[in-house]
Amino acid sequence: MSWSAALRDTARSGLSLDRSLGSPRRAVRGALGAALVIFPALAVGGPALATSAAMGAFTAGTATFQRSFRPRVSMAVAAGIGLGVSTFLGYLAVGVPGAFPVLLAIWAFAAGMAWSVGPSGGVVAATTVSVMLVVVQLPVSVPTALGHGLLCALGGASQALVVTVWPMESWRAQRDALADTYASLADYARRLRQDPFAHVDPEPFVLARQAATLTPWQARHRPPELHGLRGIAERIRPTLAALADPRVGAPAEGPGRDRAREVLAAAAESMDALARAIRTGEPVRSPKSTPTLTLAGSDPEGPRLTGAARRSARRLASLLRTAVDTLDKHDQDTISSPVIGPGLRRPPIFRLLPVALQAVRRQLRPHSAVFQHAVRLSGVVTASYVAARLLGLEHGYWAPLTAAMVMRPDFAQTYSRGVARLAGTVVGVVVSTAVVQLLHPGPWLSAVLAVVFMGGAYLTLRTGYAVMTACVSSYVVFLLGLQPGDPVVTALDRVALTLLGGMAALVAYALFPTWQTARLAERLAEWLAAAGRYTAAVLIVYGDPEQGGRRVRTTLLDYREARSELLQAMEWADAEPVSHAAKLPDLTRKQLDKARAAIGLLGRATILMEAHLPGRDAGPLPGAAEFGQELRRATSAAAAALLTGERVDFGGLRAAHERWDRRLAELPREDRTEVARAGGRLVMAAIADLDRAVRPRRPVPSGT
Incomplete structure (x- = not known):
């Protein structure tokens, strides 16, 4: 963008007015x-x-x-x-x-x-x-x-x-953040009806997590209905994706796809009702057009969902019922004390100084x-x-x-x-x-x-x-x-x-500018490393279900925040009067966009596998943990290579996936195994796209 265009756009933005007060x-x-x-x-x-x-x-x-x-x-x-x-x-x-x-x-x-x-x-x-x-x-x-x-x-x-x-x-900001999360999920479900590969907007989830981080005083006084619903929303998100994706969910065409669209539409209406109830504090008014049988995908008079798609639909129905029951319970029990779980903790204001000093210390760098x-x-x-x-x-x-x-x-x-x-x-x-x-x-x-x-x-x-x-x-x-x-x-x-x-x-x-354009490669590398840790955490749980999903949740939050920071940096960079080629000598904007798509595919593959995450009592999936650890190492090396312009050899990761895929092929066919195989292939497709996207433009000297 030229300086004249950048100045014109920023001036227009600064002088624009919103009619709302x-x-x-x-x-x-x-x-x-x-x-x-x-x-x-x-x-x-x-x-x-x-x-x-x-x-x-x-x-x-x-x-x-x-x-x-x-x-x-x-x-x-x-x-x-x-x-x-x-x-x-x-x-x-x-x-x-x-x-x-x-x-x-x-x-x-x-x-x-x-x-x-x-x-x-x-x-x-x-x-x-x-x-x-x-x-x-x-x-x-x-x-x-x-x-x-x-x-x-x-x-x-x-x-x-x-x-x-x-x-x-009181609690308006927290209510709005949680309600926006369910409204975003409702919009996501509607978009999945037309585009089964649609992406969810991470921003409402980031804000909801910030809103759910409470000081001790807030934890003692928060409304009961604000407890637990964010975790349910986090579990609904991968379930929606797993139901809609034809590779692990409903078929691409036919009666099964029509039934999946009905389930998604019903889920969207239910989540809209939940969002309204959270925002206003009133009881949930579930729409009459969303009967339980439709949500479960088991209407005897219509086509049925089968396999992993049926499992996803049942899980979705169960999660929605849990969310509705949570709100109804707290609405009826008005004299009960607030439910205080472990939750996320924000330090009190007088204890914030050491945290602030640590954040400042991390930024005391010339660059x-x-x-x-x-x-x-x-x-x-x-x-x-x-x-x-x-x-x-x-x-x-x-x-x-x-x-x-x-x-x-x-x-x-x-x-x-x-x-x-x-x-x-x-x-x-x-x-x-x-x-x-x-x-x-x-x-x-x-x-x-x-x-x-x-x-x-x-x-x-x-x-x-x-x-x-x-x-x-x-x-x-x-x-x-x-x-x-x-x-x-x-x-x-x-x-x-x-x-x-x-x-x-x-x-x-x-x-003396601070161009965000020059930092896009760094933000992309951070997102890639976070995506690798998230995928590895899911695969490790497949290999050792007793570890549970706590690490998966932590790495998911890191992945989401890294993606949000990249998107914000790109938005700021688009308004800057500088050439991307001048500021990204080792990564063109076209390469950046292709790499974003590849990392997005890696994240989506992980979401689909997370939707079918095994319980603690399930048997381990052989080779999953080893493949996850190799994936984490490879993506970490690729993130470092993005900043140096070098090429990463994914040969070890491809070999690890081939070994794992052969072991899965020898196991009896079941939903979890088929989802894991499909997810692993999607992961490697994303790695292949990433390899092509960030391939150095200048030749790599022999012997390096």
Whole structure:
């Protein structure tokens, strides 16, 4: 993609608006949390203290709106503490000549590294940089620095208080994530009716797993119906694929295929009903068009499914009945205590620091995208601040503030947000300055207007970054309008400095980019290695059923997350103004697409075998474990070869498969054996496709 096309597309994305608004009640609650500290601070300490309290309360409130499955109270408290620390350190450093730029550089670098923890952490950390730049402009003495820092933290506590006292949409994010999983499965079942080789979207499953990872407090208070249904969905997914695939399930044509389509349609309607019940908390209303006999594929008046297909249909019916019974049981037993199983555990917020430090340590590498973003952010923010100070600009902090809020680790978000930030800031500053000129509000009316625009920012978080930025700029203008000065001159300065800071951020990314295109081969290699571990885990269970499916589940999650990361990297890379040939010298985009298809086929073959995974009491399948171990070694070597441009010899894997296939041929014919043979052949077909896809374009020297 050319630079002109990339800039056009990112600008269009940044200025695009969504007609939907956020929850008005949540917006009012966030504004109320800010008002609880702004007005008392204004009455007791004046405009300076009110500004610090407002900054802390607004940023903590914004943290509670981030897409996260962590309790909102803990997010508000953590954001408030971070803001308090940054404000206190900023006030201490600004009084020492030359100390504040050094602190700003270190703090901005740390904020950039916070993306190691996740997008929510990166966004909140970037906000602490902007708050530090704003509040230290207010004239205070060092002894009062601690008071300002405590007020910022108090703003976070205020938001935590209103969330606790006025709860709304409790567990909404978890319900939506689980419901989206069942809705995605319903869509998958419908697509399988037309395309028996369709792929399932992994994103809902990734989000559902994140939603099911609970803190101890959440584990004690979660609704009972949110326990166990995710595991059922995980088992439904391979069962659907095994039923539809003609190689191990229903025949490609004829009455058996028609019956399989009926089963898939009935399953889709049932899963839609489950999704609605999970999302709303109401009882399951199963459609009348999905009788049990149809789901089981055993209607005596119609064609019957046979063999592995019949087994898959029965398992599907059993899983759906279990899911419905789970919801019905919890709906009827309303006074029972929540069921607490072993589940997935998320550490409490106070124990998250070692985990975060470990994530940051993994990214402290020169070639890491997060590390490069942190260096770029630190350099641009500090340089903008120093330049503004040297030029004697009164409101020079708006330039580094804009840069801090615009810059992201990838090109698309940085440029789209940059354009939206510039447009929103210009509109917000102009509108708020006009209001100041017309109304000449005093301190109390300015504080009221600031709170109103805070609520507007919360309300428009989903509408578009430009609109939300306009509200944020307006509330900052009203807050700083509590200080003396000419509002027109101040507005012009802020617009000019916002343009300067935004352009500095965009130019810095263009000069020192972090192209996702250059990382596609690495993401592909990680997905291939994860696919090999997943397939090997399934084969090892076939060879030793007593091991159970726990390792299969772990490797499946790794496989799914690696695929999701590759897809996200490809989406970001498609928006970058660089040539794939220039950034992938050893792997063309065509080769990349073919390799993706091959790894996808490997994953699908594994899914089909997982659907018929033997129970612990089943007999071992000879040779399966040995073939799985050889497959894991071969795919691990192939993943390393993707990054070096070398060719992998799959001769040992082919020989291992031939030995295993001969041993299976000598066994009595049964569903499990036939599925294993078909799955093994699909695995080797995928390996052959992968071998052709990643074959080096340059000749490999002899003797290597």
